[in-house]
Amino acid sequence: MGFWNREGVSPSGTLFSWDELSRISRKGALLSALKEKGQLYSPEDLELMLNRYAKKLENVPKDYGDSLLYYARIQIVDGYHRMMTDELSEIRGAVPLASSWKKFTADAKAAASKGTPGDRLRSLKYLIAAYTVYIREEPVHPVGMPFPGGFSVELYDGEYYCPVRAVWNDIDDAFCKFCPAIQSRERDLLLSKSERDIVTKKEKLNNYFYNFKG
Template sequence: MTDPERSKIESIVARLAGAANKGELGTIVAEEIQKYSVFELQVIGGRLHLEIERLPAHYRHKIRSYFKDQIFGAHHILLSRYRSGYFRKCTDQIRDPELFLSYCRMIPDGCMAWDEGMWKNPEIWSPRHRLFYYLIAAYTMFVEDLPGHPVGMPFPGGQVVEKRGNEYYCPIRDKEKDVFFSICNFCPARQTD
């Protein structure tokens, strides 16, 4: 028997995978993102807040704005571009189509890979909320060709995501290989030296 939530996610992912170019992908992501209710966005924001609050205080204060920008800053830019008609004019090809399709294949399992029982009120969290994260990352990495984590985002040890010329560098880019559902495995950034 198929989980109806997984089936819905697989249907959305099939739609993403069918995008012919960046403009189509941006449009599809924006249309799916607009289906999230204000309550769902509040749940996602609340979950992000809880994840940040679990971090050590000295790191939490440095990283808070970057996590919010990664999710809700990208959300704002995505919808602004969609509403302005930007994506209708964009026919640029998706960077590395095979990597993009691999990303799409990972999403359904990635959405289901989490144990939500450890969170307060796990009954209001669902794989659909995790999908929001993957949709935003798809937009950021495959439409905008930006790293999954914003430039300047600090990591433990003091290194940050950097832009050098036209290239991006991340200190954790190649550190997540064993975590199949990590966006780092699909990021356009290079590993920091």
């Protein structure tokens, strides 16, 4: 594919300035910038990210670790490919970015300015997350990503839900504070899908009669 970097860029050091990206205010301009910065990376960079993630899972039960690694590949590799091949219509490209964008870029700059060899890959992680959250308006963790307790990120009735959204919101190096997902409700964790469908249908009917039928 033509967007890969095959020039042998040094793997150390930050490749670009997040200050530059912080000044972008529209989705179209951001997607173009993300693609430009994404070209600085190679397939080996993505595999290195996955290998480092896998290293962190060495003490995790194998079945759970394998599941996490599967979704991490969706998050990292598939996320990168979507970022590099996506196109926005003129109307979508003119949509303003969410107000949290400047805070996101400030966090990205801090994460990629630690003066270590990991700065470069941390910038890549933030690039992919920027695409997922601010262009696609999706959670950084893919739908189906499992968390301790047996619950996972899900898309239900047009809304993204995450079982740890509230718990992880204040963790500095987590993306949760920028994530469009909302905290899973107690009933989401206790009821089956069919039971939730019944409850949701009743709520919609009650809302209709209350707001439109007096």
